[in-house]
Amino acid sequence: EPEVTQTPSHQVTQMGQEVILRCVPISNHLYFYWYRQILGQKVEFLVSFYNNEISEKSEIFDDQFSVERPDGSNFTLKIRSTKLEDSAMYFCASSLGTSSYNEQFFGPGTRLTVL
Amino acid sequence: AQSVAQPEDQVNVAEGNPLTVKCTYSVSGNPYLFWYVQYPNRGLQFLLKYITGDNLVKGSYGFEAEFNKSQTSFHLKKPSALVSDSALYFCAVRAANAGNNRKLIWGLGTSLAVNP
Structure with missing residues (x-):
């Protein structure tokens, strides 16, 4: 059964450093998401x-965050200058997108740990 | 504002007994409702959803959930619990009239412990 994969499973970084979290969504899905859980x-x-563009973003998703789909399979979340409060579990998700209730x-x- | 409440942090049930994990929601208009389960060190796994129609929806692993519009609830149920059902359960909602905005609003989660 196809599944969403994420790398790395755990990232430790120093405050102020840039991190890139990677995701490979399910191949025929059209919508991609990032969530986090402190x-x-x-x-x-x-x-x-x-x-290929942001559909919706929350107030958490400020200028320090960006997303990209650099090729046909990867979906990345970049945090430019990490803060202590960015420490959380980051989940990537995807959905078919053909219906809004998919x-x-x-x-x-x-798991991102900012020291 | 949209919100989801899962009033119980933890539910304990004996194996073989029925289980209920509660969820209430607040959303403008009609809701789309979802239940997900999270096992240790795993991602969130989709269990079932309510879109429209029959208020009782059936999902994976023998779980079902009942939509109650008047009580704005969507409780998760299973007639006979298994030890392997022990996990963290999340209820989520989005408004049906949200158009292409598909973000899910989540409850805090309920830890289910099924005792042998």
Whole structure:
């Protein structure tokens, strides 16, 4: 069964450094998403991406964040200058996109630790 | 504002007994409702969804959920719990009238422990 994959599973970085989190969505999916979950808190939406552009973003997704689909398979989240409060589990998801109620399929997550 | 509440942090049930994990929501207009499960060190796995129609929806692993519009609830149920059902369960919602904005709003999650 096809699945969303994410790398790395755990990333440790120093405050102020740039990180890139990588995701390979399910191949025939059209919508891509990033969510994050700070320990003990709710899963929060960051951004959705469709047709090579951002479809929607939350107030968390400020200028420090960017997303890219550099080729036909990868979907990346870049944090330019990490802050301590960026420490969280980051989940990538994808959905078919043919209907607005298509369920989203999630990857296993990348745990980002900012020191 | 849209929101989801899962009033129980933890639910404990004996194997073989029925289980219920509660979820209530707040959204403008009609909701699309989802349940996901998370096993340790794994991603969020889709269980089932309510879009429209029959209020009782059936999903993976014998789970079902009942949509109750008047109570704005979407409780997850299973007639006979298994130890392997022990995991973290998340309820999520989005408004049906949100157009192409597809972000999901999540509850805090409920930890289900099924005791042998």
